[in-house]
Amino acid sequence: MANYTAADVKKLRELTGAGMMDCKKALDEAEGNVDKAVEILRVKGQKGVAKRESRTAENGAVVSLIADDKKSGVLVELKCETDFVAKGEKFLAVADAIAAHVAATSPADIEALLASEIESGKTVRTYVDEANATLGEKIVLDRFAQFSGGYVAAYMHRTSPDLPPQVGVLVELEQENAEVAKDVAQHIAAFAPKFLSREDVPEETVANERRVAEATAREEGKPEQALPKIVEGRVNGFFKENCLLDQPFAKDNKKSVQKVLGEAGVTLKRFARFRVGA
Known part of the structure; x- marks a missing residue:
């Protein structure tokens, strides 16, 4: 039978931030000694750094x-x-x-x-x-x-x-x-x-917004003579948003x-x- 309590698991989690199962395994290995379990988790943690590289930190x-x-x-x-x-x-x-x-x-x-x-x-x-x-x-x-x-x-x-x-x-x-x-x-x-x-928006970004605005207006069937004003309005909308x-x-x-x-x-x-x- 495990020689530690739920309070010991909680304490170890608070001390290390490790997961519950990892804490339980460490306490099993340390025979219930919290300080020793902390050391075990640190050692195992160092070995596991490379394994964690593929995980997502969000x-x-x-x-x-x-x-x-x-x-x-x-x-x-x-x-x-x-x-x-x-x-x-x-x-x-x-x-x-x-x-x-x-x-x-x-x-x-x-x-x-x-x-x-x-x-x-x-x-x-x-x-x-x-x-x-x-x-x-x-x-x-x-x-x-x-x-x-x-x-x-x-x-x-x-x-x-x-x-x-x-x-x-x-x-x-x-x-x-x-x-x-x-x-x-x-x-x-x-x-x-x-x-x-x-002035901080890259020129290529502005140029791309103009291309998209013009292509969208043409796709919508807007009159050719109205395109410059429509494009300018949509580019200004981009500036206003960003x-x-x-x-x-x-x-x-x-x-x-x-x-x-x-x-x-x-x-x-x-x-x-x-x-x-x-």
């Missing part, structure tokens, strides 16, 4: 870190396999540690971040692999954002009250305005613009985001929006 969390002077900020997405791990303290501690490391070191890109040293003799890549082993799931770090120079703010959105934020937005304004920063960040979270302005400054503002759809910013006397320099797994 859960996780977005975390942010804003400097006290509001002149810089970081946004990090860390993914895992299950919401059970995503809401665990150990997983969130890893995400927060990585965000603090980004804030302190300002890596150029994700590869530079993964190769950088987060602890003595330990790279971020190794740090994530250890979390992978300890938590018993595939843990993925593949994007972050860092802004500095202007007024930086973040908005974090929970899609479920029992989960950490699944959507995070980082904005940088040229002028300090906490209210506008919050309102615009919330708008970005809700409407997911792909670009800041029309460019933040062109979008109708969430709190007042009679105004564009550009107009709201202009009335407040502020300029939005850039933004980043992460949604876990998207």
